[in-house]
Amino acid sequence: MSERTLGMGVIGCGGIAQAAHLPNIVKNPRARLVAVADIDRDRANATAEQWGCTGYGDYQELLANPEVEAVCVTSWAAAHAEAVIAAAEAGKHILCEKPIAIKLEDADAMVAAADRAGVKFTMGYQTRFGVAAPLVKQILDDGLIGKVMGLNVVGVGPSSHGAPWFLKRELSGGGVLMDWGIYTAFNLNWWLGPVERVFATSAIFRKEVMVRGELLTDLDVEDTVAAHLTFRSGAMGSWYSAWAVRTGHSTTSIDGSEGAILMGKGDGVNLYSTQLGDPDHLRGWRNIPAVEPSLIMLHYRKIEHLVNAVLDDTPLVMTGADGRDALELVLAIYRSAELGQPVTLPLERGMPVMEPAVAI
Ligand SMILES: NC(=O)c1ccc[n+]([C@@H]2O[C@H](COP(=O)([O-])OP(=O)(O)OC[C@H]3O[C@@H](n4cnc5c(N)ncnc54)[C@H](O)[C@@H]3O)[C@@H](O)[C@H]2O)c1
Missing domain, CATH: 3.40.50.720 (NAD(P)-binding Rossmann-like Domain)
Incomplete structure (x- = not known):
């Protein structure tokens, strides 16, 4: 050393x-x-x-x-x-x-x-350096839930933006998905491999936000996104992300041929696996407490x-290549929401940055 x-x-x-x-x-x-x-x-x-x-x-x-x-x-x-x-x-x-x-x-x-x-x-x-995300990766790689077929990800919370640029597409590139969702995009690629196709909708529900004492009314980034994902492996799933909400909650569930993973707010990783049958009393759902270190x-x-x-x-x-792949997934979802059509990855290069999401 x-x-x-x-x-x-x-x-x-x-x-x-x-x-x-x-x-x-x-x-x-x-x-x-x-x-x-x-x-x-x-x-x-x-x-x-x-x-x-x-x-x-x-x-x-x-x-x-x-x-x-x-x-x-x-x-x-x-x-x-x-x-x-x-x-x-x-x-x-x-x-x-x-x-x-x-x-x-x-x-x-x-x-x-x-x-x-x-x-x-x-x-x-x-x-990536916490407890839950690497544990899920390990469970999947060890085959404890078998071949993954489907997943459902929900990640919502009221935003508290540190600076106005987060709400200006020109500087941020997007809203809740670009800022928060990109962590999920990284995890999904890491856990399950590349996504092949997305079909999404997005919206701006909240028109005014206070940031550092300034009332912003010219928001042009989405605050709500729902996407259907098809992975190259054949697995499929849905992903809903929002920050124009009153309270936070998040769940991730992944179903495979041999079991399931379920994570909710702060209750660790719940695992059901046919591969961990012995002894008998451990059959069924088990909770693995995944106590995260502090953010710092x-x-x-x-x-x-x-x-x-x-x-x-x-x-x-x-x-950086992992960062690039996470960005590509987010941009594909934006593209799909903009076109109102499914979008296939990898994306063509040279596409314009997406237009503002539809204001509701
Ligand atoms: N990993 C995390 O938990 C986390 C949390 C918050 C922000 N971020 C990310 O960190 C980055 C910064 O976010 P922030 O909240 O600190 O924003 P911020 O606005 O508080 O700080 C950004 C700083 O960058 C400076 N800057 C801009 N362009 C520059 C340039 N060309 N050269 C030198 N300085 C330049 C600005 O003047 C400003 O001081 C963003 O990419 C954001 O998404 C990550």
């Missing part, structure tokens, strides 16, 4: 950088915070002062600093592509926040740039994942 520390930079000094990336880089004994950058130079300088590093008003200056070996890209979604490609070309390893980008062509270019440069490129899906710990682990992969030259378990 390498004894040296990894010099890190953070591009984008907003909410998530302050809450997750900066404290966890500083906390990691194998990492060293070298610099931050933000197009808001005052914010970059204030952040640099707070965290004891160098501040830049332009990420190119940060990338030119040879002490920076890896970067976290925590700017708004539409700005990820340019910074990630420039970072790769500068030979820096990368953690990019979700979503990877808002256009598939950009995501392709980001993955290609990292491949060309031979740098590590991971994504910011912290749930999940963020710590995703940053540690990149630090260790670089310092020990070990493979990443979650890559």
Whole structure:
């Protein structure tokens, strides 16, 4: 194991950088915070002062600093592509926040740039390092529920947007599905393999939202999406995601030829499996308590994942290509909702970003 520390930079000094990336880089004994950058130079300088590093008003200056070996890209979604490609070309390893980008062509270019440069490129899906999501993957890979036939995913909750750009398509790329649903998109691809076809509807039910004391009325991102999915494996399922709601709840159920997985709000992973029959009293449904670490710990682990992969030259378990695939699923659902028709994956490149969802 390498004894040296990894010099890190953070591009984008907003909410998530302050809450997750900066404290966890500083906390990691194998990492060293070298610099931050933000197009808001005052914010970059204030952040640099707070965290004891160098501040830049332009990420190119940060990338030119040879002490920076890896970067976290925590700017708004539409700005990820340019910074990630420039970072790769500068030979820096990368953690990019979700979503990877808002256009598939950009995501392709980001993955290609990292491949060309031979740098590590991971994504910011912290749930990958939790308990429940990897447990579901293990159950599926171990064949405990047999061949998967169907699933049902519901993920809803009232949103509390940190910044107005989340509700502007030009900067965010979309609403609830792009911001929250993309975690599910990542999980579905990881658990069940690629989706082949989607058929979806979306809507904007809520016309006004307060963000940081500002009443936004010109929303152009969807707050509600329902999609039917057909996986390449033949499995099928439905997915409903919404944030214009009064309270949160989520369930995931997966049915296979030998059993089922059921997850609800905070009650771990419930498993029914014909493959775990002995002893007799364990037949039937069993509850596996999946106590998740704190959110800050999940963020710590995703940053540690990149630090260790670089310092020990070990493979990443979650890559930019996974981020690209999650984006493709979300964009296919948007495309289907826009056309009112089923859409087949992989998507053609060069499609326009979807028009605003229908306002109800
Ligand atoms: N993984 C998670 O749990 C999680 C949580 C929140 C946000 N996010 C993601 O993190 C990213 C940032 O979200 P946020 O809530 O921190 O937003 P934010 O608006 O609070 O911060 C974004 C910052 O990026 C800066 N910025 C924009 N373009 C830039 C550029 N080209 N160069 C340098 N700085 C630039 C902005 O000035 C701003 O300070 C988004 O992609 C978002 O989806 C992830």
